Amino acid sequence: QLHLVESGGGLVQPGGSLRLSCAASGFILDYAIGWFRRAPGKEREGVSCISASGGTTDYPDSVKGRFTTSRDNAKNTVYLQMNDLKPEDTAVYYCAADLTAYTMCSTRQIEYDDWGQGTQVTVSS
DSSP states (O other): OOOEEEEOOEEEOTTOOEEEEEEESSOOTTEEEEEEEEOTTSOOEEEEEEOTTSSOEEOOTTTTTTEEEEEEGGGTEEEEEEOSOOGGGOEEEEEEEEEOOTTOOOOOGGGOOEEOOOEEEEEOO
């Protein structure tokens, strides 16, 4: 089981950028990592994933072209670069780990076993 810690959240103006980090307590080589968010009054949703191999990523249409996920296995850390942020991106952001097929990933929550505590992102002027 991995212990995951998110960081990098904060307050940013519309159009701004943030980079979130997800640091793991152990090796992440075999894990796909997903990023999820829960906005006030809404269900948690997936916003990105990256396969264990690093060769596959996926994003929903709501963030495609604005969010990019990457991983640094040497640092056991996964990143979520968020650009052109909008007020509707305001949410608590979570990362999660899935021991799954090496070349695939999913933005479905049910696939993930280990979760971080989340970091708040607020987009407001």
